[in-house]
Amino acid sequence: MLTFHSEETKKRQARTELYGGTLVPPFECPERVDIIIDRVRQVGLGEVRLPGTYGLEPVLAIHDARYIDFLETAWDEWVAAGLEGEPIPSIWPARRLRSDVIPDNIDGKIGYYALAAETSLSPGTFEAADTSKDIALSALDHVLHTGEPAFGLCRPPGHHAAVDQYGGYCFFNNAAIAAQCALNDGMQRVAILDIDFHHGNGTQDIFYDRDDVLFLSLHGEPNDAFPYYLGFADETGQGKGESFNVNYPLPRHTDYAAWSQALDQAIARIRAYRPELLIVSLGVDTFEKDPISFFKLKSEEFIDCGRRLKQIGLPTTFLMEGGYAVEEIGINTVNVLTGFDGD
């Protein structure tokens, strides 16, 4: 399987993450990319290619233009305001505050666009997110033109990024941007399967009232897992999108036996939808040793996950999302891909 990778994805070097009330080194660290690409090369998964450059047009087809402008300028505005640390929100448009106003004050503006407080902004974040999107689109293009699968080693991840919100370590929704490009390229139906531990709230937000993208997510039940406020089973889409959003919330300590049953249900739903393309939001924070998650998948079980995805028989683009057990992230990620590849 072909891999798209770029060292530019390491340009995001945030120093802090708000975790348990203290500022810690971010779980979503640049080393994740090195460990995954080392494993790709170690097992001989296939050729590793640099991405092309696609510009901001595909991003603006999914995300709000003012949000993109904000991401591009927030750091400089924050520094110009004399604020010392890395930008994190101190206030949000919480219940009964207005969310139809976008403050000029950078402290207020951060809260308007941030869905969560753990994700610091930093110099280089925008460039890394732009490259991550290019990686996703390069992997997509390969699949569209050859029918062969491809892996986009995206970083930062994207599935928490909504139309005009960042958080959960995500800024541009790589999977959503890729799906829209596939539709622009003439496809009628695209399925996005999110197997990251966390609900893909951003991807759901983007396609919730559409029937040309089927979004399915297996994740920690929102009552007990980030992002908490989306990802319930009763969220099934709206308007034209009714029945084209499918959530599979699962409880703490879910093991592969239970998780794979949900996966099989999702696969059956995908088959029934008859998409021309499958995009997999590939997070491996379902791993038993993940530091911020609570499923119990074992490394070798990721191979079977890949095998089950292969049996769907669709052109498939894998895009990297989460996974924070950094030492094993290479093995776990590449196990899905070798399982799919069939060796």
Ligand SMILES: NCCCNCCCCCS
């Ligand atoms: N106490 C856990 C806080 C988790 N905060 C963000 C998690 C983002 C995962 C991205 S895949």
Ligand SMILES: [Zn+2]
């Ligand atoms: Zn995750």
